[in-house]
Amino acid sequence: MANTLVDIPQAEWIDLRDLYLAQKQLSFAYNTIQCLIDWKTQNQDLEINIYSLNGDWRSDGTYVAIKKKPITYLFMNTLSDNQKRLLTALRMLKNKEPLLVFGYRECLTPTVKQLFIERGAKEEEFEADGTAWYHIDKDKATQFAVDVPKGFTLRRLDPKNAELVNSVWPHRTSETLLFVERMITYSDSVGVYDGSDNLVAWCLRLPIGSLGLLQVMESHKRLGFGSLVVRYMSKLIASKGLEVTAPVVFQNVASRSMFERLGFKVIDNVYWSTLPEIK
Template structure:
């Protein structure tokens, strides 16, 4: 099974820094990146804008990880010689954002072939690439830099009001440049030379997420006055005072900058590459997920329990139903190409009765696109969009509206879950007059007749559920009459709990629920249930049994 995509925690980033420190000086820029992240977290209440990503524990065993900065810059690195884990990381994560221009930043030459090969495989359009030389200077030398201004200027810290000017003179324009430079300024990563006469900003330098000096720029009328050298010294001294090694990247061929930094004592460190690209928008095709795919999908969702417990139980219940060797595929799973591998977007259809869809992506329109491509709403019978989470309702309603689907009902429910460990502790004690036994399809007509949400051929629907899943009933010992029942739908959860009116208030509902919960837990699944908002009786019963409310969902009938 492939390792899941993980966000590396700060505790683990400290471990990663220790790993990289053992490979100095080759990893000097990586250590700087990690140090800057920690420093920015201290200064900025909204975090450092950086997200560190790995597949499983590849960061620990192979030194392989990626960093995404503000949805613009992407940095990838590995200590692995053959770069196999780096290629897998690029292929199986959502690092490449089709909604934005992307920049691979500071890619070492030894990683370049892997990055280009992956971009080609992913049908990426490279719009620009250039090579830069990395230079460094020791902290000790930087601390000794004299920083002395001429009488007509002073050095100050940049603030947000300076960002438009800084951005306007940057030679490589891109969408979001203001926000990009703003994030550096936000973390006090910019210094400027200001005229004393009117406080005009005439020269500046920024320190980026690497702690690297970037965007050293002077307004044309004020060039050749030594302001650039002055700012480099001041910024290097500031970086060294924080315990970091000053670094600079210089585009190959920029002789003036190279002479400036060499003149200050900077030494060549390594070559790196910047690649600007856009994702080519291609028509996506619908894929039916097979069992191997579903195991991969499950491994993705396991990291999101209890939030997505119902997705895991849906997949588990699908595999359990296959063990029964029933005829036909009652449940089918659909996705678009390989998007599901990174964002978990899929759609499930149960016969022509129920549709369920879910995504882990922040771009909820993935659901809308999938519903359109699968023609999910092209049905000629009563259908239910089953248990749609509130955050997924907008794209669902958008698809319904676009296809002129008439909604008959929308039922808001509470989702409750119980850890399987607690369910396994349940004791089942029947009163003397009854016994608990499994349901079978012959009970479907009675169950359908008392179901508040019944419909034409509901008995057939329930029969299918019992064939692919399981249910329990409370039966009278005298005559084997079924008086209470509960069963599992395709979600593998608890559903359609009901008791014949004349046998209510005898604890039969609680009894049969405990029996089914225990059965579900024995199959390794966390019991779940949905309760219609306002059904206080059911909510009270499940709470007393230890169930916890995790979210709301809506059942849309059309």
């Protein structure tokens, strides 16, 4: 019988999520599925689908999730000791545009690379943008102090802030503005605003459930605002019973040092790669 990808009904996404309870602190696990649930629940028009191989996801948690527009993002995972069913499921994708594999665990790299080569690309062309995956225990995160300096306020970002946030994001492209707007609209975030209501620092929450897009404007660096927004977001996420994680680019020594001073520890490496379209 030929293999097929079968859409997992949205009502069953919670059951899929709960299969990953023991991996809540890892990428592509519990928090990722919870974020996809949150986004889709808030807006049914969002093109988010989670698929299983031949309708069987309960046995080993193997899934492939696609979020379309403005960029097609791919999320996938398996609880199996091998990745054969996962690779088979990925081979079923017939996308006519590149796929950005968003924040995958290091253990999934061989599968991503294999699919890259099978799509006609050269092995030496395979690229994986790497980050250290930081984690802090929820009980420590809930104890963070959040003391806001006089003259500044903390509050959730507004979608109107997306243009500024996107404009200084090192990984921005011509298509990322809508993605930033959606993160602000559907996920937790925080911004630091000065007395004139100018946004000077912020932290968002990525679709993989982690902290992301942490930024402090050049005019307000070395004032502790990076640490402030990380502490605020960590405390907020932990208060919801979710794991607090953050991917930090390997070479970003300043950010890595800050997370480590706060008590975060590296528990994995996480990568981003682009898969070519099906010709």
